Every structure is written in C-alpha cells, then in structure tokens.
Amino acid sequence: MKVLEKAPAKINLSLDVLHKRADGYHEVEMVMTMVDLADRLEMQELPRDTIIISSQAGYIPLDEKNLAFQAARLIKERYGVKKGVYIHLDKKIPVAAGLAGGSSDAAATLRGLNRLWQLNIPTEELMRLGAELGSDVPFCVTGGTAIARGRGELLEPIEAPPQCWVILAKPPINVSTADVYGRLNAKAIKNHPSTAEVRAAIEERHFERLCASLGNVLEEVTLDLYPEVRQLKDCMIKLGSDGVLMSGSGPTVFGLVAKENKAARIYNGLRGFCKEVYAVRLLT
Numbered sequence: 197m198k199v200l201e202k203a204p205a206k207i208n209l210s211l212d213v214l215h216k217r218a219d220g221y222h223e224v225e226m227v228m229t230m231v232d233l234a235d236r237l238e239m240q241e242l243p244r245d246t247i248i249i250s251s252q253a254g255y256i257p258l259d260e261k262n263l264a265f266q267a268a269r270l271i272k273e274r275y276g277v278k279k280g281v282y283i284h285l286d287k288k289i290p291v292a293a294g295l296a297g298g299s300s301d302a303a304a305t306l307r308g309l310n311r312l313w314q315l316n317i318p319t320e321e322l323m324r325l326g327a328e329l330g331s332d333v334p335f336c337v338t339g340g341t342a343i344a345r346g347r348g349e350l351l352e353p354i355e356a357p358p359q360c361w362v363i364l365a366k367p368p369i370n371v372s373t374a375d376v377y378g379r380l381n382a383k384a385i386k387n388h389p390s391t392a393e394v395r396a397a398i399e400e401r402h403f404e405r406l407c408a409s410l411g412n413v414l415e416e417v418t419l420d421l422y423p424e425v426r427q428l429k430d431c432m433i434k435l436g437s438d439g440v441l442m443s444g445s446g447p448t449v450f451g452l453v454a455k456e457n458k459a460a461r462i463y464n465g466l467r468g469f470c471k472e473v474y475a476v477r478l479l480t
C-alpha cells in the first residue's frame with residue numbers, strides 16, 4: 197500500500213513573544229496560515245522493521261535528523277508498529293527558511309502513517325505527538341488558519357484571511373531559529389504586534405487592515421544580524437507590496453498583494469535581486 201500527503205508551507209501573519217519561560221522556550225502569540233507551496237510525500241509500507249527516507253533535494257539530512265524520520269519513529273514506537281516504511285520527500289519548500297518545511301513534512305508523515313497503518317489516531321493525539329517533534333508541528337497537522345499560543349502548540353482555529361497573492365523571497369542564508377530566539381531580549385521588545393487587530397482584520401475580511409496589522413518581534417533580531425534580509429524587505433515595500441513581513445525566524449520575507457498584475461510586477465522585480473522567489477496563493 198502507498199499513501200500520498202501534501203505538506204504546505206506556513207507563514208506567520210503575526211508573531212509576538214510575551215516572555216521567556218523557565219523551560220527555555222518563549223511564550224508566543226502568533227497568527228499562522230498556510231500557503232500553496234508544498235512538499236509532496238509518498239509513503240510505502242515495507243515488510244522489514246525499518247525507516248528509509250529519500251529525496252531529490254541534496255541538502256537535507258536523510259537519517260534520523262530528518263523530521264519525517266523522527267515522526268515515523270515516534271508513531272512506530274508509541275503504537276508498537278513492527279512494519280517499516282519508505283518515505284520519499286519531494287521538496288519544494290525552501291529549507292531553513294522560516295516556512296516550517298521540516299515541521300510540515302513531520303506533520304504529513306504523522307497523518308500519512310495514521311492512514312497507511314490504519315491506526316485511527318484522533319487528530320488531537322496526532323497534534324500532541326507533533327508537539328514532541330517541534331513547536332510548529334501541531335499547527336502543521338491541521339493547517340488552516342489559527343492563533344497559536346504556549347510555545348506554539350496551543351491552537352485556536354480562526355477563519356481564513358481574505359484571498360490574495362503571497363510573494364515569498366528567501367535570501368541565500370541559513371538562519372537558526374534557536375539562535376534568533378536566543379538573541380531576543382523579551383523584556384526589551386518595543387513594538388508588540390496586536391493579535392486582536394490581526395484577528396479583527398481577518399474576521400472583517402479587511403485586506404488593507406490586515407496588511408497594516410502584520411508584525412513579527414523576531415524581525416528586529418534577524419534584520420540586525422543579516423542586513424540582506426532588511427534590504428529584501430525594503431525592496432518588497434518599494435516594489436509596492438500591500439503588506440510585508442518576515443516569516444517566523446526568517447530569512448524568508450513575504451509580501452501580500454491583492455492584484456494579480458501587481459504581484460507579477462513584484463515577482464519579476466525581485467527575481468533580479470534574489471534567486472529564490474515564489475508567487476503563490478493563500479491556502480484558504
């Protein structure tokens with residue numbers, strides 16, 4: 197038997213940090229949604245008790261460091277599955293980009309193996325398992341649009357934002373999420389985004405209000421560390437994006453654009469400046 201799963205990328209429409217917790221993680225409040233840029237996973241049962249990962253992408257680990265491997269191992273251990281699985285990852289999401297590519301692959305593996313091995317694990321339990329793999333994984337299990345709290349695992353689903361174009365641009369640098377959180381001084385944050393404002397804009401389906409309410413407290417850390425991310429953000433603003441923000445801990449910057457011809461212009465303008473540029477839609 198074989199199952200297929202899509203693993204879409206996420207963006208953070210807002211990311212606020214409330215404080216640093218005793219366990220070392222940061223208490224966050226974020227509005228997250230998915231975009232139509234996805235990895236594709238193919239999972240095939242193997243009679244032998246083993247996990248094999250392959251991918252066309254030469255730049256990701258294929259051993260136990262891969263989050264899809266970790267998801268498969270976790271589900272096998274927890275549910276006593278003695279069969280094996282071969283997982284092929286067709287990577288489309290840029291790696292270490294702030295788009296939760298690895299987290300979404302892990303979530304897709306949990307969903308896919310639940311079907312492949314007919315385990316009937318409820319979604320809430322898949323999310324709990326996901327939280328053991330990473331803070332973004334529970335959101336990636338369900339997708340949609342949600343407010344995430346705690347360290348990212350406490351999710352409140354909300355309605356989808358008004359449909360628009362999303363221009364994603366990733367400068368050629370790798371950013372470590374742990375490093376960015378580690379450098380953040382939570383007590384000295386000056387501009388907290390308003391989660392309530394983002395939510396109200398979404399509920400009113402007010403695109404301009406949504407663009408005006410975007411905010412990410414990790415931007416000040418990543419933009420100071422990597423001037424090229426700041427330049428990319430400035431460039432997206434200059435080219436006329438309606439709203440611009442860095443996703444997660446970066447370095448990907450996204451622009452929200454209402455009109456298709458403007459989105460095409462921004463996409464073409466950015467391609468001279470940055471190699472990895474995508475024009476996608478929200479997954480609503």
Ligand SMILES: C[C@](O)(CO)[C@H](O)COP(=O)(O)OP(=O)(O)OC[C@H]1O[C@@H](n2ccc(N)nc2=O)[C@H](O)[C@@H]1O
Pocket residue numbers: 208211220221222223224226294296299329330331332333346347348373374375377378444445
């Ligand atoms: C930046 C975001 O991607 C925004 O959605 C997430 O907050 C991070 O999610 P993630 O990459 O799944 O994060 P994890 O793999 O759980 O954690 C990586 C590292 O980031 C830091 N971390 C992560 C989440 C959080 N709420 N506080 C933290 O301080 C911790 O140092 C942790 O060791």
Ligand SMILES: Nc1ncnc2c1ncn2[C@@H]1O[C@H](COP(=O)(O)OP(=O)(O)OP(=O)(O)O)[C@@H](O)[C@H]1O
Pocket residue numbers: 255256257261262263264285290291292293294295296297298299301302332373444445446
């Ligand atoms: N399936 C996977 N796909 C991509 N990267 C993976 C995968 N499994 C493990 N990794 C490793 O995880 C690291 C982070 O990659 P990922 O693409 O998940 O980052 P990210 O988009 O910044 O995630 P987040 O937004 O959740 O912080 C990379 O160094 C990569 O080697």
